[in-house]
Amino acid sequence: MKASRSILAVLLATSFSTVAMAADVVKIAITGPFSGGSAPMGVSMRDGAKLAISQINQNGGINVAGRKMKIELIERDDEGKNDRGALVAQEISSMGDISAVIGTVNTGVAVMGDKYYVEKGIVKIITPAAGSASMTQWSKAGVKDLPIFRFASHDGIQAQMVVEKALKLGFTNVAILHDATNYGVSGRDDLIEQISRQGGKLKVVSVEKFAIGDKDMTGQLIKAKSAGAQAILIWGIGPELAAVASGKEKLGFKVPMIGGWTLSMSNFIDTAGASGNGALMPQTFIEDESIARAKPFIQAYHKAYAVSRIPSPVSAAQGYDAALLLAEAIHEAGSTTPSKIKLSLENLKVTVKGAIADWKKPWSKWNPSNVETHEAFRRATTVMGKVQNGRVVLANPSEKFVLEGTAVK
Amino acid sequence: MDAKYIALAQMAVGGGLMGMAYALVAYGFQLTYAAGKAVNFGQGELVMLGAFTGISLAGSGLPYGVSVLGAMVAGAALGWFVERVAVRLALKQHNEGWILLTIIVGLFALSFVENIWGRDDRPFPVPWPAAPLDFYGISVTWPELAIAMGALGIMIFVELAKRYTMAGIAVQAVSADPEAAELCGVRSSSAISLSWAVSGAAAAFAGTVIGPVTTVGPTMAAALTLKAFSVAVVAGLDSGFGLVIAGIALGAAENLSGYVLGSGWREAPGLLLLILALALRPQGIFGKKIIRKV
Numbered sequence: 001m002k003a004s005r006s007i008l009a010v011l012l013a014t015s016f017s018t019v020a021m022a023a024d025v026v027k028i029a030i031t032g033p034f035s036g037g038s039a040p041m042g043v044s045m046r047d048g049a050k051l052a053i054s055q056i057n058q059n060g061g062i063n064v065a066g067r068k069m070k071i072e073l074i075e076r077d078d079e080g081k082n083d084r085g086a087l088v089a090q091e092i093s094s095m096g097d098i099s100a101v102i103g104t105v106n107t108g109v110a111v112m113g114d115k116y117y118v119e120k121g122i123v124k125i126i127t128p129a130a131g132s133a134s135m136t137q138w139s140k141a142g143v144k145d146l147p148i149f150r151f152a153s154h155d156g157i158q159a160q161m162v163v164e165k166a167l168k169l170g171f172t173n174v175a176i177l178h179d180a181t182n183y184g185v186s187g188r189d190d191l192i193e194q195i196s197r198q199g200g201k202l203k204v205v206s207v208e209k210f211a212i213g214d215k216d217m218t219g220q221l222i223k224a225k226s227a228g229a230q231a232i233l234i235w236g237i238g239p240e241l242a243a244v245a246s247g248k249e250k251l252g253f254k255v256p257m258i259g260g261w262t263l264s265m266s267n268f269i270d271t272a273g274a275s276g277n278g279a280l281m282p283q284t285f286i287e288d289e290s291i292a293r294a295k296p297f298i299q300a301y302h303k304a305y306a307v308s309r310i311p312s313p314v315s316a317a318q319g320y321d322a323a324l325l326l327a328e329a330i331h332e333a334g335s336t337t338p339s340k341i342k343l344s345l346e347n348l349k350v351t352v353k354g355a356i357a358d359w360k361k362p363w364s365k366w367n368p369s370n371v372e373t374h375e376a377f378r379r380a381t382t383v384m385g386k387v388q389n390g391r392v393v394l395a396n397p398s399e400k401f402v403l404e405g406t407a408v409k
Numbered sequence: 410m411d412a413k414y415i416a417l418a419q420m421a422v423g424g425g426l427m428g429m430a431y432a433l434v435a436y437g438f439q440l441t442y443a444a445g446k447a448v449n450f451g452q453g454e455l456v457m458l459g460a461f462t463g464i465s466l467a468g469s470g471l472p473y474g475v476s477v478l479g480a481m482v483a484g485a486a487l488g489w490f491v492e493r494v495a496v497r498l499a500l501k502q503h504n505e506g507w508i509l510l511t512i513i514v515g516l517f518a519l520s521f522v523e524n525i526w527g528r529d530d531r532p533f534p535v536p537w538p539a540a541p542l543d544f545y546g547i548s549v550t551w552p553e554l555a556i557a558m559g560a561l562g563i564m565i566f567v568e569l570a571k572r573y574t575m576a577g578i579a580v581q582a583v584s585a586d587p588e589a590a591e592l593c594g595v596r597s598s599s600a601i602s603l604s605w606a607v608s609g610a611a612a613a614f615a616g617t618v619i620g621p622v623t624t625v626g627p628t629m630a631a632a633l634t635l636k637a638f639s640v641a642v643v644a645g646l647d648s649g650f651g652l653v654i655a656g657i658a659l660g661a662a663e664n665l666s667g668y669v670l671g672s673g674w675r676e677a678p679g680l681l682l683l684i685l686a687l688a689l690r691p692q693g694i695f696g697k698k699i700i701r702k703v
Contacts, residue, residue, distance in 0.1 A: 035528040210672055215623040218423050219668040222416045239530050239624065250541045250548050251419075271532045271624055274539065 025072040026062060026336050028053070028326065029092045030319075031103040033080035037212065037239045040266045040311035041105045045128055046075065048319030049102050051297075051304055052327070062327050065334035071327070074098065078109050082182075085109030089116040098122060099336045102322050105315070107131025108182040114148055123338045123345065125326060127151040127318040130158060130261060131183045132190055135371045146366040146374060147342045151322040153377040155235075155260065158282040159190035162233055162258050163198050165280055165384060165395075169256070171231045175206040175224035177217075177244060179236040184209065187235025187260055205229050210240055217247035225253045234259035238267035245272035245279070256280060264385055264392045266311040276387050280395055283385035284377060285317035285356050287392065291403050297355035313392065321354035325362065328352050346373075357381060357405055381405070415546045420668045421661040426553040427622070428660020432652045433560035433615045434630075434637035435644070437608040440567070441488075442646045443584040444604035447496050447507050449488070451515020452612050453634030457627060458518055459484045459613025460620040461526050464533055473536045477617045481610040487518075488609015489602055496605070497598070522627045530629070533620035552621035559618040563611050564650065580604050639679055643686040645693020655694065658682070 030049055032042030053071045056062060061070035076092065078085035085106065092098055093116040100123040104110045107129050114134070117124045126134055126148060132155045138146050166174055176191055178184035188207065195202045205227035208220035221244070224232060234244060234257050241263055248254070256278055257263065263281035272279075287310050289295045297320055301310055310316045325348070326341075332349055333340040351360040362376035372378075383402050386395035394400060434456060438448045449455070459480045466476035495510035537551030571577035582590040583600040591597055616630070623629055636659065644655035659679050667675035686694060 037530065039529055208672070213628075214672070216423065216427070216664070219420055219664065219672065222419060222668070226412055226416060242532075242624075249539070250550050252541070252543075252548065267529065267531075271530070273532070 024061075024067065024069050026064070026069050026330055027072050027074060027095075027098050028323075029074040029076065029095075029098050029101045029103075031076045031078055031085070031088050031092070031101060032105050033109075034075075034077040036080045037237050037267065038080040038105045040238065041128055041262075041315040042077075042080070042103075044310055044312040044316035045103060045105065045319035047305055048297075048301065048316035049323040050319075051300055052320045052323035054304075055300075056323075056327050062331050064330060064336060069336070078104070078106075078113075080106045080109065082106070082108040082112040086112040086116075089113030093117050093120045093122055099330065099338055100124065100326055100341055102127065102319065102326060104129045104134070106181070106183065107134050107186065110134035111137055111182055117147060118143065121145075121147050121338050121342070123147045123149070123326075123329075123341045125149045125151050125322045125345075127322045128261075128312075128315040129183075130155050131186050132156055133182055133186045135374060139368045139371050142368050144366075144368065146368075147338060149345055149363050149374045149376070151318055151325070151362075151376045153261065153282055153284050153382040154375055155187055155190045157377065157379050157382055158260050159187065159194040160198075160379060161282045161382060161384060162260075162280075163191065163194040163202065165258050166202055166231050166233065167198065169231070171202065173203050173205045173228050174231045174233050175208065175227065175229035176204055177208050177210065177220055177224070177232055177234045177236070179240055180209050180211050183237070183260075184235045191233050191235070210236070210244075212237075212240065214240055215243050217244045218251060220244075221247045221251055221253055225251060229255060231255050232257045232259075234263070236260075237262050238265035239271065241265075241268040241279075242271035242276065245275040249275040261314055261385075263387065264312065264314060266309070269387055269390055269392070272387075277389065279387040281385055281387075281392075282382045283314055283392060284382055285314045286383070286385055286394055286403060287313035288394070291400060293357075293404055294355055309391070317355045321352070321356050321359065324352050324354055325359055356403070417665065417668070419547050420664040422547050422549065423553065424660040424662070424664025425657040426549065426557050426660070427664075428640075428656040428658065429557040429560040429653065430615060430619045430622075430656075431633070431637045431640045431659055432656025433556075433563065433618075434612060434633055435641035435652045435656060436560075436564055436567075437611045437615075438638060438641040439646055439648070439652065440604050440608040440611065441492070441601075442641075444580050445492070445496065445500060445601040447500060448511075448638075448641075448646075449491055449496075449515075449605070449608065449612075450508060450511045450634070450638075451491065451513075451518060452608075452637065453630030454515035454518040454522075455484055455487055455491075455609055455612035456616040456619065456630040456633060457522060457625075458487060459616030460533065460625040460629065461522055461616075462613065463617040463620065464531065464625055465526075467534060473534075477614065480613045480617050484613020484616075485606040485610040488612070489606040491609070492602055492605035497601075519627055526627070528627055530624040530626035533617070533625050535621045537621075550622075552618070556618045556622065559614060561653070563614055564653070567607060567611070568649070576600075576603060636679060639683045643682055643694060645690075645696020647697060648693055648695035651693070651695025 061068045076088040078088045178188040206224045258280045263279045329344040332344040346365045364373045367373045383399040384395040385392045462483045463476045463480035466479045496507040499506035541548040541550045579595045580600045583597045587597040640655045644651040662678035666678045
């Protein structure tokens with residue numbers, strides 16, 4: 001009897017203490033594919049963001065209107081599936097006490113799920129999903145007040161760089177290969193638009209698609225080869241990109257692959273092996289400790305997760321910087337209310353020193369006719385990376401200054 | 410030769426070689442069907458488990474050949490296990506519960522693998538040379554050849570064992586007439602167990618040769634089971650090497666239709682083939698029509 005009474009007392013005491021604690025935390029959700037073909041990006045983004053958050057919490061938390069508040073995380077695996085992503089977004093937006101969301105890797109997930117956040121006005125920083133549709137859907141719908149921000153070099157920029165690179169390498173005939181997802185299809189459209197915008201000097205001799213899970217790409221590659229393609233411009237994710245690389249090897253079709261940043265995914269690099277060498281892709285971050293700005297983050301990540309290589313360095317660094325920016329916005333808002341956080345994200349006063357750059361006012365007030373207002377990255381902040389013996393290195397070492405860069409925008 | 414025909418030949422050859430994988434898995438169906446009139450609808454999961462076991466053994470430093478053997482032993486144990494827990498009782502009671510039970514065991518295997526190895530696809534390292542072989546302009550990779558050689562090798566080995574070993578002859582006796590075999594002193598339950606173990610080993614072997622081509626993941630064999638079953642049904646569940654022809658035909662037809670009609674049409678010919686075969690020759694193209702006298 002006595003024992004049970006004391007247990008009750010302890011239980012009561014702890015339940016009160018959690019109530020008291022709850023008022024002192026900021027709740028942030030991280031969503032993304034932590035399993036499946038997109039997992040290297042989802043896991044790296046999550047772990048990068050968690051690294052920033054644990055550093056903030058170790059320093060006592062975020063100063064919100066004079067009170068130190070710790071960050072509490074909610075994690076949800078959307079498995080990279082559109083329907084699952086929509087469910088996750090519904091769940092998080094109905095929790096009622098979430099201040100902001102970081103995440104989403106798959107453009108289709110953003111297209112299916114973000115409407116729930118917009119309805120409830122919950123702030124979301126999309127990273128690292130790059131597909132154009134995740135932002136253009138809001139400008140097309142003419143949404144006046146948007147709590148969705150993007151922190152990734154979007155496909156418009158990436159397609160521009162891919163086409164620039166193909167022209168620079170002196171190609172005239174290219175094939176476009178893409179997967180059949182929202183990401184792949186919008187990537188194809190971005191490429192075709194960029195080709196005509198850059199003077200139509202590239203001739204697209206073949207456009208082929210493939211499905212998620214396809215392992216045999218010889219059919220698509222034979223068509224590209226017989227049409228005389230000198231390079232393959234490609235939009236897809238790791239496993240299928242690797243299948244394309246090994247199909248190229250099989251057919252002795254030795255042309256470069258130039259494509260979206262997904263060519264830097266570890267499941268592309270590892271599965272493709274030697275056949276992946278030389279693949280070119282836009283990057284916002286390179287896992288190279290000789291870059292002074294990146295070094296502390298790379299070392300902290302390796303130490304925290306006991307790895308010697310980040311599965312998707314771009315995702316990790318973007319997750320890290322996005323979390324820092326969000327924390328700064330909550331501090332400047334002096335509130336955990338999403339609408340106030342949104343206003344301060346649109347007008348950040350302090351320059352945030354990140355692993356990628358010094359972020360000086362990365363976003364501005366949303367203008368439906370200009371999605372760039374809620375896009376943080378520009379062409380000038382993105383470099384070209386290249387797969388080389390299991391790692392991504394700078395395609396052009398002289399571009400290192402971009403990643404060292406001090407003030408952006 | 411015209412480039413257009415070389416392309417078509419390339420697609421047909423690549424598909425045909427993958428079709429040997431269908432034939433190998435279908436052969437597993439045939440083995441258990443002959444002995445006990447039941448098949449394992451979780452055969453695809455055995456393929457996948459075999460591949461994961463092989464990858465883990467190879468990852469622990471064992472040579473490829475030993476890893477493959479290890480995977481086959483594990484596959485044999487699993488095949489035996491499925492028969493023992495999921496099939497035997499249901500068959501004794503003359504109900505069709507084994508269909509569901511083998512599917513359930515397969516689903517368990519899937520969850521098991523997802524929890525142990527994770528959901529991501531991973532490459533299966535092999536000792537073969539990376540450079541493809543060239544036959545008159547048609548490229549064939551070593552892992553593809555390994556599928557074809559391995560499938561034929563296993564089938565020939567088992568067929569010989571069935572004809573020239575005591576155990577094999579016992580299995581054949583049971584498949585012809587279990588009661589008569591029992592009267593001659595063959596324990597039919599052991600013969601059936603043996604055929605399930607061999608079927609499991611064949612599935613695991615299939616995993617270790619398919620893995621290097623398709624990469625290894627929990628869902629690698631989801632489509633494979635269905636295709637292999639189609640091959641088994643089209644060829645006839647007692648057709649022997651008819652499976653090889655049906656497998657090659659299905660693989661080649663898939664690849665050709667994907668190439669000619671577009672990648673979305675890959676699966677269409679297999680299904681058409683299945684419907685046609687069921688309508689025209691329900692006992693299978695190479696199957697024997699069995700007339701039962703009551």
